[in-house]
Amino acid sequence: MFERFTKEARAAVIAGQQVARDAGSRTVDTRHVLVALAESTGPASRALDAVGVDRHDLTARLRDDLRAGGLDGDALAALGIDLDAVRERADAVFGPGALETAGRSPAHIPFGSDAKKALRLALREAIRLGRRTIDGGHLLLGMLRAASPARDALADTGVDLDALRRALESDRAPGSQSA
Amino acid sequence: MAQQPLVDTAAGDDPGRGLRAVRSLRELVDRLEALQVARARDLGWSWQEIADALGVTRQAVHKKYGRRT
Numbered sequence: 001m002f003e004r005f006t007k008e009a010r011a012a013v014i015a016g017q018q019v020a021r022d023a024g025s026r027t028v029d030t031r032h033v034l035v036a037l038a039e040s041t042g043p044a045s046r047a048l049d050a051v052g053v054d055r056h057d058l059t060a061r062l063r064d065d066l067r068a069g070g071l072d073g074d075a076l077a078a079l080g081i082d083l084d085a086v087r088e089r090a091d092a093v094f095g096p097g098a099l100e101t102a103g104r105s106p107a108h109i110p111f112g113s114d115a116k117k118a119l120r121l122a123l124r125e126a127i128r129l130g131r132r133t134i135d136g137g138h139l140l141l142g143m144l145r146a147a148s149p150a151r152d153a154l155a156d157t158g159v160d161l162d163a164l165r166r167a168l169e170s171d172r173a174p175g176s177q178s179a
Numbered sequence: 180m181a182q183q184p185l186v187d188t189a190a191g192d193d194p195g196r197g198l199r200a201v202r203s204l205r206e207l208v209d210r211l212e213a214l215q216v217a218r219a220r221d222l223g224w225s226w227q228e229i230a231d232a233l234g235v236t237r238q239a240v241h242k243k244y245g246r247r248t
Contacts, residue, residue, distance in 0.1 A: 070206035075199045086207065094214045102210035 001123055006135040012036045012044075013119075013139075020109045023066035024101055027112035030143045030150035031066060035059045043137030047167035053159055062153055067100060114148050121145040129169065137168045144168075216244045 002010065015036035020028045037044040038055045048055055073083040090099040111119070122142030126134045143150040144165055155161060212233070219229050226245070230237040 072203040075203040102213045
């Protein structure tokens with residue numbers, strides 16, 4: 001399937017792995033790829049701009065969420081655990097930022113099932129739109145097709161997902177110029 | 180006092196909140212374990228000593244952390 005990816009889409013997949021590495025994630029999910037797409041130029045970014053998404057704000061927030069990993073301070077507080085106190089202790093014993101970098105991701109971070117599914121759906125979207133190659137816009141369409149963490153994150157920012165879909169589809173309508 | 184929140188979440192009646200709390204707890208345990216194991220190795224502990232302290236087999240702890248050091 002990867003041989004069908006445009007250079008830009010391939011770059012986004014690779015950059016998604018780097019986003020995962022930066023965040024200390026153990027798998028790559030659709031949010032990592034969304035950050036990569038939103039931080040690059042291409043059909044996905046154009047569509048996000050077209051529906052009024054503040055890409056800088058979106059990626060900053062997603063990166064923060066990803067860095068926190070599964071560590072939800074509020075959930076732990078409800079158990080009577082003060083995450084800030086634990087972090088302070090960990091910093092003192094293991095060095096600054098220890099808790100954030102603990103159990104750091106391996107050299108190769110595998111794609112999670114959610115991201116794999118989105119890649120498959122991206123292929124379907126490309127075929128549906130009569131394209132031979134899969135670009136970043138198709139990747140984003142694939143993430144929007146089924147429930148995914150990336151779709152949830154976009155919905156949380158108040159993005160009109162239908163409008164985003166239309167923007168992605170119109171950018172690649174036959175005969176349209178893609179810069 | 181400290182018992183009350185536990186009743187509200189991990190043992191509470193909203194599975195969503197309870198499960199998120201459990202997930203965070205597991206993540207926290209995983210990270211603390213990784214930090215403690217790495218430090219013990221730095222201080223010269225053997226895999227067997229670490230395994231004994233964690234209550235698991237030497238193979239289990241070596242498989243999980245052996246390649247990182």
